[in-house]
Structures are given as C-alpha cells and as structure tokens.
Amino acid sequence: MKDVQNEKDSRNIYLHQVGIRDLKYPVVIRNGEGETYPVTAQVGLFADLEGDQKGTHMSRFVEVLTQHNQMDLKTIRSLLESIRERLEARNSFCRFLFDYYIWKKSPVTGRESYLAVEVEYHGALRDDELDFRMTVRTPVTTLCPCSKEISEYSAHNQRAIVSITLRTDRYIWIEDVCNIAETAASCPVYSLLKRPDEKFVTEFAYDHPKFVEDVARDAKLLIDEREEMEGVQDYVVEVESMESIHNHSAYAKVEGVRV
Amino acid sequence: MKDVQNEKDSRNIYLHQVGIRDLKYPVVIRNGEGETYPVTAQVGLFADLEGDQKGTHMSRFVEVLTQHNQMDLKTIRSLLESIRERLEARNSFCRFLFDYYIWKKSPVTGRESYLAVEVEYHGALRDDELDFRMTVRTPVTTLCPCSKEISEYSAHNQRAIVSITLRTDRYIWIEDVCNIAETAASCPVYSLLKRPDEKFVTEFAYDHPKFVEDVARDAKLLIDEREEMEGVQDYVVEVESMESIHNHSAYAKVEGVRV
Amino acid sequence: MKDVQNEKDSRNIYLHQVGIRDLKYPVVIRNGEGETYPVTAQVGLFADLEGDQKGTHMSRFVEVLTQHNQMDLKTIRSLLESIRERLEARNSFCRFLFDYYIWKKSPVTGRESYLAVEVEYHGALRDDELDFRMTVRTPVTTLCPCSKEISEYSAHNQRAIVSITLRTDRYIWIEDVCNIAETAASCPVYSLLKRPDEKFVTEFAYDHPKFVEDVARDAKLLIDEREEMEGVQDYVVEVESMESIHNHSAYAKVEGVRV
C-alpha cells in the first residue's frame, strides 16, 4: 500500500509543527510523591517536518500516546522522545489540558470538598533540550480597593482567575501554585461553605482588598520568595476579574525571571 | 440531474425537524418604531419532513434567509411561511441568536456607553399558528442577603445573568425586558462607570441585597404588572449568579402565565 | 447566626427550580456490571422551593453530592431523595455531563484506542416518581447520498454528532447507545487508524451514503428493534453534520416512543 506521506516534496518548505489537536483522551497524572490521578485531557501532539517530506504520519501520535499514559516530568520527556523517534523529527511538542481537583477544608467549620483548577502542560523537545511549562488557573475572589475606599459601606467583589505559567525543570506541586494564587488574592474560593465560613470569607475579602494589579504583583513576589518554587526559571502571572459591576473583565499581566 | 432528496422513502418515519444550524449570518433587527440594527446572528432554520420523502432541500433554507433579512414579528412569520412553502412542509421553525446593544447612561455622572445583551428569537409555525418566543439575557449584579446579614461588614456580590423568555404575539421592546431584569436585581451593570458612579452602584447593591430566588420572584412580579409586558402569554425567568465565593453558580427558575 | 434563607417570604411565589450549576466535580460512574469509572462531571443539582420560603440552602447540595459520588440509576434515586430531604422540597433534579471513553478496535488492523463520547444524565424526582434520561453524543462519519449520486466520482463527507436521549427506568449501556449511532451512520470514527483501516473506512462510508435524515431514521429503527434497548420508554434522536462543503451544519430530529 502506497505511503503518500513518505513521498518527496518539491516545495522544500520546513513546517514548524505538524500533528494532532483536540483529542480527548484519558490520562494519568503523577504527583511529586508518585501518586496517580486519572484525568480527562484535551491533548495536542506535534513534531516538525523537514522540507523534503510530503507529510507526517498522524496515527503514530496516537500510538505513542496510548503507550505513555502516565504524565509527569520524566514521562513527558520520554513521550516527546518517542514522538521524535517515531516521526523521524528533530523537535517534538505536546500539550495537555485537564481539570485537577484540590481537596480543601472550609476556613471555619472545616467542611471538606473538591475545588477544580485548570492545568495545562506544555512540553517541547528541541535538540535534546526539554522545555517544560505548566499553567495552573486558580479561581479566587477579588475585592476592589477603590470601591471600598470611596463607598460609605461595602465594596464590589467577584470571581477572578489567576493563571500562573511556570517554566521549570523540576517537579512543582499544583497545590503549591494554587496556594500562591489564593494567598495573592483577596480570598480563596471553596465549593462548600457553611454560614460561619461565609461570614469569614466575606469579612476576609473586605480586609484584603486587591486590584488585579495587586494580585499579579503579590503572586510575583510569592513565586520569587517561596522555597517550593525553587526550580522555576521564568514565569507569567495573569489575573482576570469577572467584574461584578461590568459585563467585562479587568486584567493584569506580569512576566518574571526567578533567580 | 437526479434529485435524491425527492425520492420515496420506504421507512415511513416522520421527522419533526430537518434543516440547518450554526449558520453565522448578517441579519437586520427591526425595533418597535421600525428602526433597524445590523447584527451578526447564529441562525437555525428547520421544517418537518413527511415519512415518505427521503430528504429535505437544505440549500433552500439559505435562499429563503437571504431574501428575508429584516427580523421582526411580521417578517419572522413571512420567513416561516416561505420556508414551509419552499420545503413543502407542514411546520417550520427558526432560531436567531445575537448580541444587541443598549445605550446606557451611568447613574451619577451620566457617561454613555453600550451594554451588550444576548437575545434569542424562537419562531415556530404549526398549522398556520405562529408561536414566537423571545429570550433576553441581561447581565446584572446580585449581592447576597445572607452574607450581608451574618457579616460584620461587606457582603459577597457578583455578576449574574437574568434570562427572561417571553411567549408573545405582540412586539415587546428588548429594552423593556432588560429593564425588568435590572430592576429585579441588586444593581444594573454598565460598561463605563466613573468613581462617583462606582460609589453609587457599590452602595446601591448593598442597599438591595438579593438572592437568585429574589431576583426570579421580583422579575416575575414585574412581568405580571408592567404595562409594557402586555401581550406576553407565558414566560420563564432564570437567574444564574456566578458566585464570587465559589467556582460554581447559584440558579433559580420560575415559570408563569400572564393574565 | 441568623438563617436568612429560612425567613418567611410574603411574595408567595413558588420556584420550580433552585440550586447550583456549573460545578466541576469528580464523580464515579458505575456500569451495568458494577464496574466503576472515575470521570470529571459538570454538575447541576436543584430542588423546588415553596412560595413562603425566602431561600434554599445552597451548601447542602454540595454536601449531598460529596456523600453520593457513585452514579448509576439506583444512586441517582438516592441522591435525589437526599436532596429532597435535606432541602425540604417536593421535587429534586440533577444533571451530570461528562466524557466517557469507549475502548475500540480499528476495523482491519485491530489497533486499540479510546474514543470519547459525551454523556449527560438528567434525573428528576417528582412526588416519588423518578424520571431518568440519558443522552449519549457519539461522533460518526456521514457521507452525502446526493453528492455521491450527482458527481462523477467521490462524495462530500464529514464528522457528525448523533445525540440519542433515552428515558428509561432500566440500566442501559452507554456502549449499546454508541453502537446504534455508529450503525445508523455512514461509518464509525476512531482515534487510531492505520492505512488499511483508513482504506476500509473511506470505502465503507462511500458504500453507506446517509443524509442526516437517514441517520435519524435508522437510529430510530434500531432503538425500536434492538433487545438492548428494552426498558426505553421514549426517546429523541438528533443528528448534526458539520458539513465539509459549508460552514454550517445539517440537522435532523426525530422523537419516538418505544413499545
């Protein structure tokens, strides 16, 4: 059976990425202590393609994925190496987007429930160099310092998303990234709050008013300072508040290098 | 050229709806005074299909749409009649989803800006009877009465969407439906607020705490009472608050008949 | 601490549904043989609310969910009973939306991979009567009979989604619903196909041209005939083809009662 993809291509145009996207697949995430969590991931797998080859072999990406279903830093390298090898490519890339669950206690009554955070892994293997980035998107509360200051009473507040992207060559706990986002915000959010908890988070947010600018800056400081962030090379913090007084979002972004 | 769709179908299964969906198309909305607004609509057009006919003629839906691009109650009837005729159907259906803009003044400084609301038209022509429903989704602020009551100070508040669906045979102004949603909520939202406006909406929301249950009930009362709602037959009010202390929404729904 | 929700409400307006939506939560699905699958679900939980009560107690929905995390027909009844009891309601409702994975073999080479299908559970408990519906959305291929007939060669084909909603009081296998969708279509889709498989599905689809109308009708026939569908009361089949020659979808819907 003819292998059209393997034919010579006369246009001689190098393609930076070729592969598959938007594949929903069951994947197992492994944490820093080797524990595993089954998740449903939206997967992208890519390789580059030399200018003289007509096409890549799309089915091999899925074959490699099916053989590497446990995700951590080590297995992502091995997944990317397999892609490079099977596709005869120089560079390979992967992207996994999934919901991860944090088991949280409410602040006063200690009731436990899960909070979903969105996590994205980006891996790139270029000339044997692994470039790994992890994005964690944590929902939080922000309460507006301006609204608090100028009003006789109360202040507008809202749900916000803190998106922290870390480039790293060491394992970083998702829980630790969430904690930075929650510490930098006016207050964490929870799936389950009883009335004494609700009183607490209402007052706590009012006592910690934060613009998106403040959340971005405080998250940056925490990434720079906290021991758990050792191994982070550079990073981006984005904060988006779904303003309760508008139908649009307030946004702040800061980039940084950890030294 | 053979007309496969026109062939006899031996399965003899009547199809309730056949047609096209997810067509993005430019459409002109006409208001109660005959003024027109160009919008981008997501369009669905459907007809029923007798059991002995193999298929409908999908291209005719687009032809009919291209000939009926001005939308109000009268033209929707004429659009549905054309579909029924061109498709040789008993019943015809349409759905238009679009963003509509309300020109609003901020409450204190009077600064003007547009607020987008989502509008959906549902039309059905069955045996010459037009069934028309209009949904208007208005963003508002809700402020939690429980949080206000139990906390020493402040209260959690957030953006919410009030979705009002009206079955009617008379023209109802989109602006009047929005106004009901905004009146029933803790406070309206605006695209543009200066500091004196922000002070006003912060305090106004605190002075009008509302659960999603309260917003649904007050919207129901306003639909029943207000003169501008004459011609409304039955209706559904749904309220969804994107809770600022959770990562999920609070929701309330009430159905009603206007007498 | 004051219980604002428990206060008397003078408006005396009954609310059909009050509760929480868009909660992402880990849930365990149990199949017909008692095997369990962890999934990530988008959850909605609701109860009705009497006219004289100001508000529901939102946190109790999450408490009940945390105690009922294994989903099948029996546990959904018990979840709905708990909601009704904890919220002192007459009726209770739930909705779970999740991706489920089918382990499939490619048709010629027998390579195995997962295919994601979207599943939705709708439960309602009204006056002790459980109303349970299950929707399964299966991706398939459709190949246009008209295009095949009128063209010298080839035929346009595309990915389509067959959405089958079954009302039932017996356990129905997700796999059996998918199989009906795939049998009714021009060809199933797979995550992993090698070249002999690709040749097979290309030719198979061409040998089984189907309009969305045909897929809807054939799925209806299979639901009526197949033994595995015993216990189905009524149902809706919807088919949406993401047409490869248009930027919109073709759509067909049929409703039925199984006798």
Add this chain to the structure above:
Amino acid sequence: MKDVQNEKDSRNIYLHQVGIRDLKYPVVIRNGEGETYPVTAQVGLFADLEGDQKGTHMSRFVEVLTQHNQMDLKTIRSLLESIRERLEARNSFCRFLFDYYIWKKSPVTGRESYLAVEVEYHGALRDDELDFRMTVRTPVTTLCPCSKEISEYSAHNQRAIVSITLRTDRYIWIEDVCNIAETAASCPVYSLLKRPDEKFVTEFAYDHPKFVEDVARDAKLLIDEREEMEGVQDYVVEVESMESIHNHSAYAKVEGVRV
C-alpha cells in the same frame, strides 16, 4: 474623592499589561476603499503600568473606545495613542475579534450568499512603533491525498480552518487573505450551493487532494508570491482539519518572513 489607583506602590513591580478584556462592543470596520461595516467585536484594551503606581484607570479604556469606533490601520494607531496618553503609559495594546462577511457566488449557478470568516486585529504601540497583526480564519474543505490514493474509490474530506496571521504596516484586504486560504485548500466552502454547484465542489476537492501540510505550504507560497500581500513583513499559517474519520483534528503550522 480619593484616587486609590494613583497612590504610590512600594512593591515597585512593573506590569507588562493592565486593562480590560472580553468587552463586547459595536465597532465599525473600514476597508481599503473607505467603506464601513458595522460588526460586533470582542475587545481587549491594555497599557503597561510603571512599578510605582498602584493601579490603572480602567474606565478610561472604555471612554477611549467610545471615541474611536472606526477601525482601520490609521485609527488603530490613533486609538493606541489615546490609550497611552489617557493612561500615562509607555506602551498600549488592543485586540479586536469579530466575524466578517464575504459575499460569494457559488461556482456554477452563481447563487450569492454570505460566508462568515473570523478576523482578529492585534495592535501594539511600543515607544511610538506600531506593531499591527491581522489574523483571518477561513473555513475551507480538505480532502485527504492518502485516503484517495489507497482507496478503490472516494476519499475522506472535511471542513478545515486556515488561520493566517500577517504582520503588516499597510492595509491588506481581508478578502485577499481568504482567497489565499481558499486557493491553498482542496476547495472553498459556501453558504449556498445548488446541485450543479455541489457536483462541482465534490469533484473539485477530489481533483485537489491536500494534507494540512500541503495547505500550509501552498498558503505560504501564495503569501510570498502574491502582489496583494505586499507590505506583509512576517506571518504564520495554521491549518486545522476537523477530520471526518476521527474525533480530533489534524494540524500544521508554518512561519515565514516575506522579502
């Protein structure tokens, strides 16, 4: 009234972008001949923020937008200059995402209809240097060369999106970018096709089989060669085929510099 945003910030952290996002607003697009089209845009407006200033003034972004509602290269510069001035910033940024309609004739019968394409404008003003990029996402058909080659008859085909991003300092017609995408693909798509048109596009696609890799390469060649693309500096072409035999997409990306 106190201006909290204007306070000194002791953390001394420069923020790369601060502003508003996800604002839906009516905007007027101006084409190369000065004709105007009203569209509904999803808008983002941003400025940078010095390390010693506590916050930006979010409402000014909306004020500036309301004063600059006609979008072309010149007015985007003037919008960005106004943002920089009003926000006392060094750099300013904007993003507009909207649907644009191309009036197309079907290939044989000449029937006319609109085709929606998604357009994104990205503007950045850094130290008086305007950096403008335009992305046009055109739906097309791709037909798989491998499937055609290995099968006795037919070939799988599907809708694909060709996304072309051009950095430029001259006006480029959206229509010209679409035309490149359509020329590079197996066949254009249309909203309205009669049977002779359908025969034509079915056979045309079969006569022009293209992998996503081929579409990317041919689009690149056309950007490099076509006169209408003069003024383009560098560019990215991305192609995503919503495979009809899978539930995921095939993807190719190429970057280039026009000389």
